[in-house]
Every structure is written in structure tokens, then in C-alpha cells.
Amino acid sequence: MTEPEPKVATRDLTASFRGVTAVRGVSIRFPKHQIAAIVGPASSGKSTFLRCLNRLHELGEGAVVAGEVRLDGVDIYGPAVDPLALRRKVGMVFDRPTPLPGLSISDNVLAGFRLAGEEADRPEHLVEAMLRRVDLWDDVKDRLGQPALGLSSGEKQRLCIARCLALKPEVLLLDEPCSGLDPIATARVEEVLNELRFGVTIVLVTHSLQQAARVADTTAFFLGGELIEHDRTEVFFRNPQDPRTENYLTGRFG
Template identity: 55%
Template sequence: MSTVPPSTPPPPHVEKMRAENLGAKFPDAVALRGITMPVIEHKVTAVIGPSGCGKSTFIRCLNRMHEVVPGATTSGDVLLDGKSIYGSAVDPVGVRRKVGMVFQKPNPFPEMSVRDNVLSGLRLNGIRPASPDVVVEAALTQAAMWDEMRDSLDRPGGSLSGGQQQRLCIARCLALEPEVILMDEPCSSLDPIATARIEELIHDLRERYTIVIVTHSMQQAARVSDLTAFFYLGELVEYGLADVLFTRPEDPRTEEYITGRFG
């Protein structure tokens, strides 16, 4: 389609997800207009833009969490493996199992133990794993926190540090074996060291998962992403390879934003 911007990565690449003319509204405001954009498999896609540009709303549309807000609606379509996730026969609950989400503020279940937090996704889906210990170790290992947590599995999730809580949330998400992981400014409440650990983790996770990360930090987007999308006032201004977008932006608004003239 002609709307696909020129600088998509060289083949071979697979479109894991795709937004088609996606729009999103809140009862009192339009958040997104006419977004058409692919999400490439096993790549990290960063969504950047000034506050209120619709970047969080965009990823919340990718796992149908946007509609959880009372009165919030979407238009257009989102495809996962070529199939609409907004079809009338599609259960949003099934979509969210395949497309996991990590939130801006770490939200482990505070009174549940670390172990139960990791298993909570399965339990909330009515699944009793045959060997829960294996699931817990695998998920915590993938989230790069098994070594520091192996002796603290019974500590309540709320007692961990902010960075540990966020990695626990990632482990909780991984335990469900999603295909896509959406991250909504996952480092915005963390210190630089915890942020660096999450960024390393994102780097490792792309081997197995497709990742979309919203960030207000252009440096972070440049560090972690293969592809970057710049949103402004609810519209997609520019999308392309991260190094191209950050060095030779096509749209003057992108250039102004990444050179720090607004935002």
C-alpha cells in the first residue's frame, strides 16, 4: 500500500501486527486519527512523541485495552498475523493473552508473593501449570532476575524495589508466553541503573518476542529500537528504521522534535 512509508527494514521481514486506518476516541477527545503502520516480527518498535500525542493510546489499541476505559472507542482495524483483532467474533480476552502488556507504573499484585505474581497470569486464565516451579524459574530467568529472586520467591511483590517490580511484571507477562509484548513507558518511574537493566532485557527479548515500546525518551528509543514511529497530535508523522529516523528524518516536525525544539 502506498501509505507504507519508504524506510521499512530490508526483507526478509514479517508483519506481526498492522494498524489499518486506526482511530481512537475518548468521550471528550479524539486521541488517534488514521494510523496505518506495521509492527515487524522479532523487532523492537519504539513509539515516540510529545505528551498527549496518542502513543500510549496507540499501543492500548493493539491489545484492546483502550476500550476498558469507560466510553472509549476505536475505529479502523488492527491485524494480528493478518487477522483482525476487532472482528465481531474475536474475544478481547484471547487477544490479550497473545499480546501482553507492561505498564508505565510497575503494577505487581502487591500482596501476592513473587512466585504467585509470576503464576497469576496463568491462574487468571484458569490454567494450573503441571510444574509451576519450572514456569516460575523460566519466566524469572528470561526477565533476568532469577539469580536475585531465587531465594525471595515468597516475598510479597509490593516489597520489591521499583526496578525489580517492573521486571517482575515483565516475568508475569512472559509466563503466559505471549507473541507480542507492549511496553508503555516501562522505565519512566525507574532510576538510570534500573532503566539500563530493562533496556538490556528488551534487547535480549526480541529474539523470541515482538516488542512495541512507548517512550518519551528519544535516547531510549534510539538505544533499544530497530524501528521508530513518531506520533504528533494523534497522527503518525513518520515511521521507519530507527537510525534513519534519528539521523535523516523526512518530516520537518520529526526533525524539530528530535532536535529538541518542542515536546
């Protein structure tokens, strides 16, 4: 049986900052409509790798990318690709929730359009639909015009996910989205991710092995900028193939 085409695939991806290599020769395939978790110790290149998938890495001074990243088979570093259009298809959510400070809850959902100088079609419907997708609608429907900064951290993070979703991304990159959240707020984000997988391909960097085990279809282990292992999550945790993965999972380093 042949494997289905992956949604995102990298080949020999290498990324550096002013000559210092942070990601080394990573070849990995992310199947469509699945959640892939990336785990690994600090400075193992997880965030840098993620930022190569939507061409954010290259914006840094002295940043260089080599190798290939394909989205539906098309090289995203090819000459015909517009990075801004690509970043709408491949959205990103960061560790600290970053609602735009001067804006209301509903304007935050629409912020992606405003930044692109566009108007959303039927904005009120879009705001409601996106807030429902992140399970925030019932909490905020009576205060849509109030500043987003009044929300709790977990609510802010779900709002940031809604802002990303408003642009209809095909891939969602999340860099430790729950690192500042308590277990209950974390569980709500995880529930949202679980629902989203039916329409979006998700790559989730997390420091929490438990989170990877709970939500991810596949899990990858990075060490020193290299991909050590990527497998179905249950295989990854129960039967890791590489001794370095096993050492990490059993807390021997990292």
C-alpha cells in the first residue's frame, strides 16, 4: 500500500542563524488532518524548525534556510510562492497569547484581515463561527466589544487561535501554546485542537510529554537540531527505536 501524500513534508531541512546551525538535515512528513507533536530539550531547534514551515525564520537577521519544505507537494521556498499568502495558509500561534492590545474581542478575531487591508465577508458571522470553533463563544458573546486584554490567559490563547482560524489556514503551527496555562485552561485548548484536526493539519511543539501523548497522532523527537525519531504516538512512547529517545522519555537528560 502506498502512503498518502503528506500535507507538509521537509527534506534535508537545515536552518541557521549567522552561521550557527539550529536545525540539521530534517526530513519529516506530516499527514493531512493529523496532529503531530514535536518534543525535545531546550535549544533542540523545535521553534526554529516550526518557523521554517511558514517562512518566518528567514526574516531574522543572518538567518539562512536550506533544503526543502513542501506543502501539498509544492516547494514553499520556490520562486512563485508569496510568503504572505503562504503564512495565511500556514498559520502560527505562539507560546504567549498575544491579542492585539487596543482591540476588542471581536476585532481581534478579524485582526488578520485588517492587517492584510481586507474586509471579512459577513464579519459578525465569522466572529461567531470562529469563537465557537475555539469554544469561547458562550464565554464572551455578551462582551464582544470589550478589550481582549480583559480575558484570562486561557481565553486569550483560544482567541489567538480563533484569529488564526479566521484566515482559513490549512496548517496550524503551535509553539508551546499551553506553556503559561493551568491544567484546566490547557485541557480546553487540547479539546479545541482535537476538534480542529478534522479540517486542519496541526504541528504542535510542546514541552509536555503528557500533552503529546494525549493529543498527538504522531510524535517527533528533536535533539541538537536533528530529528531523532518520528512515529505513531503510541509506538513512540511504548517502543521508541532510538536509545536517545528512550533516554529522554525516561528523564535521563533534557
